Amino acid sequence: MTFTYARRYRGKIQAVLLDWAGTTMDYGCMAPAVVFVEVFKRQGVPITMDEARAPMGAHKRVHIQKISQLDPVRQRWEAAHRRPPTEADIDRMFADFVPLQLACLSDYSTLIPGTLEAVGAMRRRGIKIGSTTGYLGEMMEINRKDAAKQGYEPDSTVCASDVPAGRPYPYMCLQNVINLQVSPVEACVKIDDTIPGIEEGLNAGMWSIGLAMSGNEIGLPLAEVQALDPGERERRRQRAYTRMYQGGAHYVVDSIAEVLPCLDDIEQRLARGERP
Ligand SMILES: [Mg+2]
DSSP states (O other): OOOOOOOOOOSOOOEEEEOSBTTTBSTTOHHHHHHHHHHHHTTTOOOOHHHHHTTTTSOHHHHHHHHHHSHHHHHHHHHHHSSOOOHHHHHHHHHHHHHHHHHHGGGGOOBOTTHHHHHHHHHHTTOEEEEEESSOHHHHHHHHHHHHHTTOOOSEEEEGGGSSOOTTSSHHHHHHHHHHTOOOGGGEEEEESSHHHHHHHHHTTOEEEEESSSSTTTOOOHHHHHHSOHHHHHHHHHHHHHHHHHTTOSEEESSGGGOHHHHHHHHHHHHTTOOO
């Protein structure tokens, strides 16, 4: 037998799965970063915003653990405590993290410009809206309420705490597939502002779009991004695009306001028999 034949999905996009902080709300993904800095400060270990952001996208306990494993943070920890951080230290910091994060979420819950327009256009095309997040369920109750007040209500929200493991594992995406009753996975598009969030979509067998400017890669509120020297802004933008393409993103754009042409392109590729 000389030939084999491959089965290909040639239909439309059925669902888009959106991240939360840095994708649909909290321009610059500020809320978690400021709390991670505070949590380490309380242990006598100062960390920078860049260190706080490095593992962004992960389950928040895993995130704290990954910060503590960064070489410079580990050295500062050992200088302060005369021993490496333990699981009990991570548990204690996570216990600190939860109430601090709950207390300040609403300070950062403004929708990112373009979110309502993009979601509205997707819905008019018959696309279902799912979402995934590294936040815990109790945090998402606050974010979902704040988002609904501003007119954004996804059909499904899955938290890292709802599944066996958060990003970069595909489980949150796959739980959305079940909740939304869509199939196959290549009819789904994952959109995120972090590399683990891009990998989450790829691991689920979906198309993955990275958002370079509105989230963790630049890590600044909109007004501060706009105030950057144009050369510096472009340098940071290019760095984010490079990192996200190297992370495997099928497309990278500045923010959710620019994703609709990517969806058009994906549908043309699906129609040609391409898969993610
Ligand atoms: Mg995010």
